[in-house]
Amino acid sequence: xAIRGEALSEDEIARLxxxxxxxxxxxxxxxxxxxxxTVGDSVRYVVxxxxxxxxxxxxxxxxxxxxxxxxxxxxxxPVYDLALEEVARRAAEAWERGATEVCMQGGIHPDYTxxxxxxxxxxxxxxxxxxxxxxxxxxxxxHGAASLGxxxxxxxxxxxxxGLGTLPGTAAEILDDEVRSRLCxxxxxxxxxxxxxxxxxxxxxxxxxxxxxGHMEHPRHWARHLKLLRALQExxxxxTEFVPLPFVSMEAPLYRRxxxxxxxxxxxxxxxxxxxxxxxxxxxxxxxxxxxxxxxSGVRACLAAGASDLGGTLMNESISRAAGxxxxxxWAPEQMQRVIEACGRTxxxxxxxxxxxPTGQSLxxxxxxxxLPPVQTPAMRTxxxxxxxDRQPLALDPGT
Numbered sequence: 001x002a003i004r005g006e007a008l009s010e011d012e013i014a015r016l017x018x019x020x021x022x023x024x025x026x027x028x029x030x031x032x033x034x035x036x037x038t039v040g041d042s043v044r045y046v047v048x049x050x051x052x053x054x055x056x057x058x059x060x061x062x063x064x065x066x067x068x069x070x071x072x073x074x075x076x077x078p079v080y081d082l083a084l085e086e087v088a089r090r091a092a093e094a095w096e097r098g099a100t101e102v103c104m105q106g107g108i109h110p111d112y113t114x115x116x117x118x119x120x121x122x123x124x125x126x127x128x129x130x131x132x133x134x135x136x137x138x139x140x141x142x143h144g145a146a147s148l149g150x151x152x153x154x155x156x157x158x159x160x161x162x163g164l165g166t167l168p169g170t171a172a173e174i175l176d177d178e179v180r181s182r183l184c185x186x187x188x189x190x191x192x193x194x195x196x197x198x199x200x201x202x203x204x205x206x207x208x209x210x211x212x213x214g215h216m217e218h219p220r221h222w223a224r225h226l227k228l229l230r231a232l233q234e235x236x237x238x239x240t241e242f243v244p245l246p247f248v249s250m251e252a253p254l255y256r257r258x259x260x261x262x263x264x265x266x267x268x269x270x271x272x273x274x275x276x277x278x279x280x281x282x283x284x285x286x287x288x289x290x291x292x293x294x295x296x297s298g299v300r301a302c303l304a305a306g307a308s309d310l311g312g313t314l315m316n317e318s319i320s321r322a323a324g325x326x327x328x329x330x331w332a333p334e335q336m337q338r339v340i341e342a343c344g345r346t347x348x349x350x351x352x353x354x355x356x357x358p359t360g361q362s363l364x365x366x367x368x369x370x371x372l373p374p375v376q377t378p379a380m381r382t383x384x385x386x387x388x389x390d391r392q393p394l395a396l397d398p399g400t
Contacts, residue, residue, distance in 0.1 A: 002278035003034060007230060013223035016275045017268070024267065031274035031306030038285050039308045043340040044350040047333060047357070047365045048101035048134070048312035049094035053082040053120060056379055057107025079379040081109060086375045087120060088127035093372060094315055095128040098333070098365025100357045102128075103312065104135035105168060114144035114155055118162045125163040132352045133164050137171040138196035139188055153199045160205055166352055167200050169209035169239065175225045179217045183254070194232055201238030206353065209239045209284070213272060214247040214264030215254060222272065226279045233283040240353065241286035241309055244272040246293045269294065270301045277306030286354070291331055296339055303343045310336055315371060333365045 002008055008016075019027045056079055091102050102124055109116075117136055124133055136144070136159070145155035156164075173183055175190045188196070197207050209229050213222060233239045247263045254260040264272070277287050288309040289302035299310065315330050331339075333349065340347040349365070351357050 002281055003030065005282045007227075008279050010220065010223045010227055013226055013275060013279050014219045016278065017219035017222060017271055019271060020267070024271065027278070028270065028274045028305035031277040032304055034277055034281055035287070035306045035308050038282065041345050042348045043303060043308060043310055043343070043345045044286075044348045044354065045310040045333075045336045045340075046101050046312045046350050046352055047097075047099045047361070048103055048352075049090060049097075049099050049315040050312075051082070051087055051090050051102055051104045051316070052106050053087060053104060054106040054109045054112075054379070055080060056109045058110050078376070080376040081379040083375075083377045084119060084123045086377055088123045090316070090374065091124040091131055092127040095131055095361075096364070097315065097368035097371075098361050098363070099131070099313075099315065100361055101132045101134050101312065101352045103168060103314075104133065105137055105140070105170065108139065108143050112143070112147070114148035114150065114158075117144045117159060121159060121162040121164050130358075132166070134166045134168060134352050135164060136167055138167070138169070138193050138200075139171040141167070141196050141200070142188065142192065152196055153203060156200055156203045156205060160203060164205065166240070167197070167205055167207040169197060169207040169243075172210050172225075173212045174217045174221050175211075175228045176217070176221045179221050182216060190228070194228060197238070198232060198236055201236035206238045206240050208241050208243055208288075210243045210245050211272070212245045212247055214268065215252075215260040222275075223279075226276060230280055230283055233280070237283075239284055241288045242276050242280055242284050243288040243290060243311065244269070244276065245290055246272075248293065266298070266301070269298060270305050273302040273307045274305040291339075299339060300343055303340075303345060310340070313365075316374060332368065334367075 001012075016027055087104075094102055104120060104124075117140065121133055121135070124131055141152060141156065141159075144159075145152045148155065150158075171188055172193055173180065173187075175193065177190050180187065180189065197209070200207055209232075211222065211225050229239065229242065246269045247260070252260065273287055273289060276284075280287070286309045287307045288311050289299050289307040291299050291310060292314065294302060299307075310331075313331050313333060313336065337347040349357050349362050
């Protein structure tokens with residue numbers, strides 16, 4: 001059925017996730033054959049830079065080791081809130097190093113409003129006018145719209161006018177409220193995430209879609225997640241790629257309290273890519289493997305099990321490393337190409353929307369100069385997010 005492009009049932013998808021031994025090999029082989037038939041042997045990647053502008057967050061997601069709040073003093077790194085000048089500098093530096101995209105996400109800072117996100121877009125566009133802005137999770141979109149008393153659709157249209165190009169489909173975790181009520185109870189509910197992503201598609205903003213798995217959920221929850229994404233894509237056609245994100249447990253509060261698994265097994269992680277290829281065919285053609293989460297050995301396995309994309313080079317990566325991932329913060333184009341070619345596949349740089357990047361940018365991306373040291377602007381308490389240069393030191397409460 002899957003090979004013919006027919007939708008699988010929840011039971012059928014869940015059963016695929018139980019494959020072991022010869023059945024596991026058969027599922028991976030079928031996914032790889034479907035990948036070859038659908039998108040060929042090219043493996044695409046985008047040269048980009050992550051800009052995580054703040055790690056202060058109002059929410060208390062139990063899986064998150066990145067955000068800083070009253071319960072996270074022991075977790076990695078100091079609190080910060082980047083000045084717009086630093087955001088602009090990083091964007092300009094990324095363009096000079098061959099990037100075509102900046103990916104911007106951060107915590108839900110209590111002082112941020114919808115104007116903050118608009119200012120971030122304008123800062124990037126002023127510094128690097130041709131840079132594609134891939135930014136703001138559906139949770140950030142809800143926060144920005146609500147802070148201005150706006151509906152999500154009109155606010156997304158304002159962001160698009162300010163330079164936003166696409167949205168990362170993060171904050172999805174597991175699209176099942178049974179899991180979300182324990183994993184991220186004060187975050188978006190399933191229907192809210194789907195509604196915001198659909199609204200983005202309606203105003204002409206395409207998105208990715210993710211799943212974070214291997215914590216407290218089960219294969220049936222994975223199946224429901226894939227079914228919902230397929231239904232959304234059949235409705236709007238706005239999802240560019242599906243990105244499985246294995247749970248990185250080491251510094252996550254949920255795991256430290258003994259309430260989560262230590263992430264998926266290697267078998268489960270590879271199967272997620274293979275089953276996604278089968279369950280989402282033909283509506284989502286690009287299945288991405290995260291080198292940050294999987295490492296080189298995992299990348300090789302997933303490229304042989306239906307994956308066709310390696311995501312971004314990520315000149316800076318903070319969120320996974322804060323949780324304890326150990327696979328580095330940048331895979332330069334030279335490394336991307338080496339790994340892809342070692343798998344017998346053809347590397348191909350792409351833009352965010354799977355176009356061909358400008359020749360000059362591709363050439364710049366090879367043998368790029370080292371990054372300058374980033375400035376992690378210390379967090380400031382302002383009452384409202386202020387313009388650069390108008391900052392007062394944040395007197396953190398004890399335990400913050």
